[in-house]
Amino acid sequence: MNWFTRTLTSSIGRKLVMSLTGLFLCSFLVVHLIGNFQLLKTDSGEAFNAYAKFMTTFPLIKFISYGLYAGILLHIIQGILLTLENGKARPVAYAYSKAGDTSSWASRNMGLLGTVIFLFLAGHMTQFWGRMHFGEMPMVNLANGDSVKDLYKITMEAFAQPIMVALYVLAMVALAFHLLHGFKSAFQTLGLTHKKYTPTIETLGYVFAIVIPAAFAVIPILVFLMTNK
Amino acid sequence: MEHTGRSYTIKVWRQKNAQAQGSIQTYPLKDISPDMSFLEMLDILNEQLLQKGEDPIAFDHDCREGICGMCSLFINGRAHGPLTTTTCQLHMRSFENNETIFIEPWRAKPFPVIKDLVVDRTAFDRIIQAGGYVTVRTGSAPDANEILIPKAIADEAMDAASCIGCGACVAACKNASAMLFVSAKVSQLALLPQGQSERKQRAERMVAQMDAEGFGACTNTGACAAECPKQISLVNIARLNREYLSAKISSDNVEEYVPIK
Numbered sequence: 102m103n104w105f106t107r108t109l110t111s112s113i114g115r116k117l118v119m120s121l122t123g124l125f126l127c128s129f130l131v132v133h134l135i136g137n138f139q140l141l142k143t144d145s146g147e148a149f150n151a152y153a154k155f156m157t158t159f160p161l162i163k164f165i166s167y168g169l170y171a172g173i174l175l176h177i178i179q180g181i182l183l184t185l186e187n188g189k190a191r192p193v194a195y196a197y198s199k200a201g202d203t204s205s206w207a208s209r210n211m212g213l214l215g216t217v218i219f220l221f222l223a224g225h226m227t228q229f230w231g232r233m234h235f236g237e238m239p240m241v242n243l244a245n246g247d248s249v250k251d252l253y254k255i256t257m258e259a260f261a262q263p264i265m266v267a268l269y270v271l272a273m274v275a276l277a278f279h280l281l282h283g284f285k286s287a288f289q290t291l292g293l294t295h296k297k298y299t300p301t302i303e304t305l306g307y308v309f310a311i312v313i314p315a316a317f318a319v320i321p322i323l324v325f326l327m328t329n330k
Numbered sequence: 331m332e333h334t335g336r337s338y339t340i341k342v343w344r345q346k347n348a349q350a351q352g353s354i355q356t357y358p359l360k361d362i363s364p365d366m367s368f369l370e371m372l373d374i375l376n377e378q379l380l381q382k383g384e385d386p387i388a389f390d391h392d393c394r395e396g397i398c399g400m401c402s403l404f405i406n407g408r409a410h411g412p413l414t415t416t417t418c419q420l421h422m423r424s425f426e427n428n429e430t431i432f433i434e435p436w437r438a439k440p441f442p443v444i445k446d447l448v449v450d451r452t453a454f455d456r457i458i459q460a461g462g463y464v465t466v467r468t469g470s471a472p473d474a475n476e477i478l479i480p481k482a483i484a485d486e487a488m489d490a491a492s493c494i495g496c497g498a499c500v501a502a503c504k505n506a507s508a509m510l511f512v513s514a515k516v517s518q519l520a521l522l523p524q525g526q527s528e529r530k531q532r533a534e535r536m537v538a539q540m541d542a543e544g545f546g547a548c549t550n551t552g553a554c555a556a557e558c559p560k561q562i563s564l565v566n567i568a569r570l571n572r573e574y575l576s577a578k579i580s581s582d583n584v585e586e587y588v589p590i591k
Contacts, residue, residue: 102586103584104578104583104584107586108575108578111537111538111541111574112507112509112537112540112541112545112546112547112548113537113547113548113570113571113574113575114578115547116547116548116571117571117575183547186546186547187504187505187506187507187546187547187549189439189544189546190438190439190440190505190506190507190544190545190546191437191438191439191504191505191506191546192439193437194437195404195407195434195437196341196343196354196432196434197341197406197407197432197434198407199406199407199408200407200502200504200553202407202408202556203408203502203551203552203553203556203557204504204551204552204553204556205551205552208549208550208551208552209504209549209551211549282550282551285550286549286550289550289564289567289568289571290548290550290571291571292568292569292570292571292572292573292575293568294564294565294568
C-alpha cells in the first residue's frame with residue numbers, strides 16, 4: 102500500500118469515505134424525491150414516465166448514476182468493515198451498560214439502520230430499477246408519440262398493496278434515524294465544525310432527516326389511498 | 331458523624347490474572363455511610379474479604395482527588411459511575427439504599443485486564459510516545475512571555491491539556507475508540523507555537539499508533555465527551571480529523587509507520 106491507500110484505510114480515512122459517500126447519497130435523495138413527486142400529478146403518469154425515460158437515457162445522468170452505484174457500494178462496504186473492526190475493539194462486552202445515558206440510539210445503531218435500508222434498497226431496486234433496466238415492462242405512448250416503458254403503472258400497482266406501503270414507510274423511518282445521526286456526523290468527520298456554522302448544520306440535519314423521509318413516505322400512502330378509493 | 335448504615339449488593343468482576351477466565355461475583359455489604367467515597371466503600375469490602383481470608387478486589391487508584399487519572403471502573407453501566415467525575419470523586423450518596431451496584435473493568439481490546447478491575451492502559455503511553463510531545467531545546471528555562479500566545483488560544487490548549495488519560499472515553503465508547511484522548515493530546519500542541527514544527531508528524535503517527543493498538547473508529551456518538559471527567563469537547567475530535575487529513579495530504583512522509591510495541 103502507498104501513502105494514499107494507507108490514509109484511506111486508516112480509521113479516520115475510512116470515516117472520511119463514509120462521510121463523503123454519505124453526503125453524496127443525501128444529495129441523491131433530494132433528486133430522487135423530486136422525481137417521485139411526478140407520481141402525484143393527475144396526468145395518468147405522463148410526466149412520471151417522461152421523467153423515468155429521461156433518467157435512464159440521458160448521457161450525463163447515466164454517467165452520474167455510475168458514480169451513484171459506486172457511492173452506494175463504497176458506503177456499504179466501508180460501513181461493514183468499520184462495524185466489524187469496531188466490534189473487535191471490545192471483545193468482552195459489559196455485563197451492564199447504560200449507553201443510552203450518554204449517546205443517542207440512532208448513533209449507536211447506524212449499522213443496524215444501514216442494514217434495514219440496504220434490505221429495502223435491494224427489494225426496491227429489484228422491483229423497479231431492475232425491471233426497468235433488464236425486465237419485462239408494459240409500454241405506453243406519451244403525448245408526443247414516444248413509446249416508453251410504463252414505470253408509472255408498475256409503481257401504482259405496487260403501492261396499491263398495503264404490505265408494500267407498510268415496508269416502504271418502515272424503511273423511511275429507518276432512513277430518518279440514519280440521517281438524524283449521519284448528516285451532522287459527516288460534517289464532524291470532515292472536521293467541519295465552527296462556532297458560527299455548526300448549529301446551522303445540526304438544525305439543517307434534523308430538518309433534512311425528518312422532512313426528506315417523510316416526503317418519500319407520503320407518496321406511496323397517497324398512491325395507496327388514490328388507487329383503493 | 332452519624333452513620334445511617336446503608337446496605338448494597340455489590341456485583342463485581344473478579345479475574346485472577348490476565349489469562350484466567352473472569353466472572354461477576356456478588357458481595358452483600360452493610361453499614362455503609364452515604365458520606366463515604368466509592369473507593370472507601372471498596373476499601374471496606376476488601377477489609378471484610380481479607381478478614382475472611384479471601385483475595386481482595388484489585389482496583390486502580392492513586393491521588394483520590396480527581397487529578398491523576400489512575401482510577402477507572404465501569405459502575406452501573408457508566409464509566410466512572412453516574413456522575414461525570416472520576417470514580418474517586420464519587421460518593422455513596424449517589425446510590426440508593428439497597429441498590430445493586432455493578433462494577434466492571436474498562437472493556438477494550440487494547441486495555442487487557444491484568445487482575446479483577448485493573449486494566450493495562452500502556453496503549454495510551456505508546457500513543458504519546460508516537461508523537462505526543464515537543465522536542466524541546468536543552469538549556470536554561472525560557473522567559474515566561476518570550477513567546478506570545480493569545481489568552482483565548484492558551485485557554486483552548488489548556489482545556490485540551492486537562493485530559494488526565496484515564497480512559498473513560500474508550501470505556502464509554504461503543505467502539506472502544508480512543509479518538510477523544512488522541513484528539514486532546516494532538517490539540518494541546520497543535521494550538522500552540524511550540525507544537526508547530528512537529529505538527530504534521532504528530533497527527534500522522536499518533537493516529538497510526540492508535541489504529542495499531544486496536545482501538546475502534548469514531549462514530550461521533552458523543553458518549554466519550556459526555557463521560558469525560560475533564561469535559562474534553564468533541565471539537566477536539568473535529569480538529570484531529572482536520573489535523574490528520576491535512577497532514578496526510580501535505581506532509582513529506584510517504585513511509586509506512588512502524589508501530590511501537
